[in-house]
Amino acid sequence: MNNLVWFRNDLRIRNNTSLAKACSGNKVMGVYCFNPTYFSIGDYGFKKTERFRARFLIETIIQLKDNLRKLNIPLFVYVDNPEKRIPKFIHEHGIQNVFLQKEWTRDENKVRNAVIAKVSSSVNFEESYDQFLFHPDDIPYVSFQQIPKIFTEFRKKCEIYTKVRPVLESPMVRPENNLVENNTVVPSLQDLGLSNFSIDTRTAFPFKGGETNAKKRIEEYFWETKKLAFYKKTRNGLVGQGYSSKLSPWLANGSISARTIYWEVKEFESTVKKNQDTYWLVFELIWRDFFKYVSLKHGNQIFRIEGILNKKYDWKTSKKITEHWISGQTEDPFINANMQEIARTGWMSNRGRQNVASFWSRVLEQDWRIGAAYFESMLLDYDVHSNWGNWMYSSGVGNDPRNRIFNSKRQAERYDPNGKFQALWLQETLFKIIFRNSFKQ
Incomplete structure (x- = not known):
């Protein structure tokens, strides 16, 4: 079987369900599209992605491509609409299964449906909920419509009845014959229609994108400085790198998973210190989950003025x-x-x-x-x-x-x-x- 991982907001090799499933096949390839739509003007007159997140994304894809290469898995990178590029890729490489992270909001659904519409029905698309702390199959609600309006009610019930799943480790290195010719390159800001820039020396976030850099930030914030032990006391800060974990950009594009952070907190609590501060980082991860469940429940209503x-x-x-x-x-x-x-x-x-x-x-x-x-x-x-x-x-x-x-x-x-x-x-x-x-x- 030839399997394809369509990377979206899951830009990592560790704790990546789609990648783990794909590695059951004979051939495994990855694809990522810098969708021009996401770098164009949106409904309210702003570019949907400006230069800051774009450069962070570019840095992330560079690291993802390198990390996959070490596993002998090629990552094909395109500046193109997925609905144009991916069906052609599937046909050219004889792909039988496509693994991808489950998304459900308006723009992501539109792209997914457009890709599937252009692919033979014999190709299997398998989606996985892989961006949660509390997996949708594990929460104490029969349907998403039962998600409460109030965060505290959601948090308390999930903390009692839901266990966080363990982390999936990185896949084993594939045989060298898994590699195929890949001449694609990661684009520059200019390729995406954006201007280059220098980092402002005053920034509280001078970090670069990518899974390896996310790990470095955890190493620094948790284990070297042990600032996790003071997180709740400092999280409302305004100046400098150390007042909060600053993990959210890596979480947002999936360079690191919420579960990875959770279990790292648990390790810190068992070996260094457990207090309200360490719990509060988990508390914030639950808030993140809550808003995902709110959008699952309400759909496109989250974009309406009412x-x-x-x-x-x-x-x-x-x-x-x-x-x-x-x-x-x-x-x-x-x-x-x-x-x-x-x-x-x-x-x-x-x-x-x-x-x-x-x-x-x-x-x-x-x-x-x-x-x-x-x-x-x-x-x-x-x-x-x-x-x-x-x-x-x-x-x-x-x-x-x-x-x-x-x-x-x-x-x-x-x-x-x-x-x-x-x-x-x-x-x-x-x-x-x-x-x-x-x-x-």
């Missing part, structure tokens, strides 16, 4: 307000500093995200989907479920039972009391204001 609550607000749309929010020129310096950070680095802290989202939707009363689409474009760790789920949550149309509005002034006083974060990102803006005022005089 959200999953079907709640109507008097949403406004202003090009000027959008430009001021994006460029960090609002009347709120804490909001501005966070918006400058994402514009320059593709990163923003969890605390910052909550504040700028609340400010956009609840204070400025702008269409929350525009903010969500901007985050989709810019964030290194964009994940469709977490992004749109969190934006609904912050905008009063999602899973927040308290329907909160953040007071960004108080938040700044609490989390940036000395103004260190604001000074870091607003120094250029302040200089321009001072210069302009002095020039007028």
Whole structure:
């Protein structure tokens, strides 16, 4: 049998169910498509993937190709629509089985269905849920429609009744004759229609993409510095590499799995220290799961302006307000500093995200989907479920039972009391204001 792994958001060799299944065949190959659609302008006027996540993805595919090569498994890389390239690949290489990670949101479903429609019905497509901490077959709910509205209820029940599955190790090295001629190359930013850039020295996320780099980050954060033991106390930080695990970009494109992180935490707890801080990283992984189950339950409703609550607000749309929010020129310096950070680095802290989202939707009363689409474009760790789920949550149309509005002034006083974060990102803006005022005089 000739088996193909169609890599999507599972860009790793360890704990990869599709890869493990494919390795039962005589021949195993991998394919990844840089889909031009994901680098084009989306519904709200932003490129769906901007340069920060694109470069992280390029770095990831380079490492994936190298790691697979060490297993004598070729990875074919194309800049093309999967529905154009993959059916042709299947025909040319006599593929009988295609293994891929199960996705269910709008764009991913559209691509999958288009590929299958162009392939012979004799070709078997086998999908695996492989992006969860708590596997869908193991959770204490008969159907996704039973997923509760409230996160706490979901978390407590799953913690009692669901066991996290063990990690699948990397496959064995294949015979050398598994390799076939492969002249494909990983594209550059320019190939994707994006400009090159230098990393801003102020960034809290200076790391590169790829499974090997994800492992290095765990080694550093867990075992070398042991900062995991203080995670809950520092996770609301704003400046520097060490205030949080920073694992989310690797999680988002599947360079590392939630289960791998979970079992690494458990190893840390058994050999170093177990406390509320170590538990809190697992707590955050459960939040990530929750938003995936919310999207499984509600489907495309997560993209609609009424959200999953079907709640109507008097949403406004202003090009000027959008430009001021994006460029960090609002009347709120804490909001501005966070918006400058994402514009320059593709990163923003969890605390910052909550504040700028609340400010956009609840204070400025702008269409929350525009903010969500901007985050989709810019964030290194964009994940469709977490992004749109969190934006609904912050905008009063999602899973927040308290329907909160953040007071960004108080938040700044609490989390940036000395103004260190604001000074870091607003120094250029302040200089321009001072210069302009002095020039007028």
